[in-house]
Amino acid sequence: MRFEGRTAIVTGAGGGIGEAYARGLHAEGARVVVADIDGDGARRVADSLGEGALAVTVDVGDPASTDEMVAATVEAFGGVDHLVNNAAVFGDMELAGLTDVDLAYLDRVLKVNLLGVLHCVRSVAGPMAAGGGGSIVNQSSTAAWMGISGFYGLTKAGVNFLTAALAHELGPRGIRVNAIAPGPTLTPAFDRQVPEAFREPLRQSLALKRFGHPDDHVGPVLFLLSDEAAWMTGHVVAVDGGQITRL
Numbered sequence: 001m002r003f004e005g006r007t008a009i010v011t012g013a014g015g016g017i018g019e020a021y022a023r024g025l026h027a028e029g030a031r032v033v034v035a036d037i038d039g040d041g042a043r044r045v046a047d048s049l050g051e052g053a054l055a056v057t058v059d060v061g062d063p064a065s066t067d068e069m070v071a072a073t074v075e076a077f078g079g080v081d082h083l084v085n086n087a088a089v090f091g092d093m094e095l096a097g098l099t100d101v102d103l104a105y106l107d108r109v110l111k112v113n114l115l116g117v118l119h120c121v122r123s124v125a126g127p128m129a130a131g132g133g134g135s136i137v138n139q140s141s142t143a144a145w146m147g148i149s150g151f152y153g154l155t156k157a158g159v160n161f162l163t164a165a166l167a168h169e170l171g172p173r174g175i176r177v178n179a180i181a182p183g184p185t186l187t188p189a190f191d192r193q194v195p196e197a198f199r200e201p202l203r204q205s206l207a208l209k210r211f212g213h214p215d216d217h218v219g220p221v222l223f224l225l226s227d228e229a230a231w232m233t234g235h236v237v238a239v240d241g242g243q244i245t246r247l
């Protein structure tokens with residue numbers, strides 16, 4: 001029960017990996033804000049968790065909306081200790097290259113996947129610091145390191161930069177910032193996004209020869225959020241079955 005008495009916000013927690021994060025935190029005693037642009041998904045997850053869970057509908061691409069999310073959290077639970085920036089445009093993402101993606105669409109993806117992380121951190125930093133500090137985990141992707149995933153990879157490379165920069169900016173206020181970079185993980189969004197023909201070669205490219213499951217990410221995220229990682233900040237940790245090896 002590493003999170004007894006703590007409050008955590010998980011964005012994009014209305015399904016997929018974010019739902020697993022919300023469940024993992026709640027199981028270890030945290031009060032959890034299940035935040036998602038998909039309000040029905042957020043309510044489904046929060047209702048199934050029961051006491052100590054609150055559903056909030058948020059658009060992380062809109063700073064006024066992330067301020068409201070944090071205000072609702074403080075009103076319900078008295079403060080906020082942890083934030084997981086998991087929300088992103090991923091599952092129904094348009095397939096286009098950097099040179100031909102519709103610019104209005106690119107703008108929206110940058111607003112959600114990249115600036116959304118910053119909006120949530122800016123909204124949460126004041127209350128988190130006022131409560132004595134806390135910890136944040138951003139959701140990156142191995143795509144950030146692969147150079148082949150176009151604008152999606154661009155947003156996740158930006159998340160890696162934000163992780164390092166925010167760790168330095170918020171460290172003096174007692175707030176740690178790290179990131180997880182998942183490899184290919186079996187979620188409904190992955191099913192919609194990754195064509196059948198790509199799957200077997202992709203699976204074979206992993207050292208462990210199996211795709212990830214949302215629960216594979218829960219232990220690493222809880223570790224990074226917890227006091228066990230009290231002297232870790234600014235890192236991006238690959239949780240990817242050995243897809244990426246960096247020496």
Ligand SMILES: NC(=O)c1ccc[n+]([C@@H]2O[C@H](COP(=O)([O-])OP(=O)(O)OC[C@H]3O[C@@H](n4cnc5c(N)ncnc54)[C@H](O)[C@@H]3O)[C@@H](O)[C@H]2O)c1
Binds near residue numbers: 187
């Ligand atoms: N599944 C994978 O293979 C994989 C691999 C690497 C990284 N990731 C990352 O992990 C995270 C979760 O992925 P997933 O597979 O569970 O996909 P997912 O699409 O189910 O999760 C994204 C969640 O974010 C929510 N969301 C989208 N836009 C939002 C917005 N503007 N405001 C608030 N919420 C919003 C969606 O409703 C959804 O619940 C994403 O950041 C994704 O980029 C996934």
